[in-house]
Amino acid sequence: MTQKQRNRNRSKRRAIYCPTHRIYLDSVSQKYPLYTTQAEHLQQRGMGRRLALTVVAGLGTVPLTGEWLEAFWCGDCQQTQWYHVRKLAANQYTLSIAPSELWQQASGVILPTGNPTVGEFTRRQARQTTFAGAKDFYRIG
Secondary structure (H helix, E strand, O other): OOOHHHHOOOOOOOOEEEOOOEEEEEEEEOEEEEEOOOOOHHHHOOOOHHHHHHHHHHHHOOOEEEEEEEEEEEOOOOEEEEEEEEEEEEEEEEEOOOOHHHHHOOOOOOOOOOOOOOHHHHHHHHOOOOOOHHHHHHHOO
């Protein structure tokens, strides 16, 4: 096997480019896969209405294959931006800036509002960075 043939089998760098500057983007986060619980989202991606309703009714939560949220660094912009990435084919992707409602469909993401099942006292204690937070445990009087 020649050197050329061996190199051809290596995986290629993902061809993800800045939509503004058309330069290669460097990933600075993990991929956050997307899912849906609504048939409308599946219909928007080309699935028929009846099939979409059946799939959501049967599975409840449906993973959206080939779609995820990921942060990239652009050398020209000198900033990090979160994008909704869709894989079209081998080494072909489309990017769009991630809208806020899409974060509700991402798995493994920490909610900015915090866990809704955690009480206010626990949330306040978790935010404390100094020992002064212990005053909540002292009984006055």
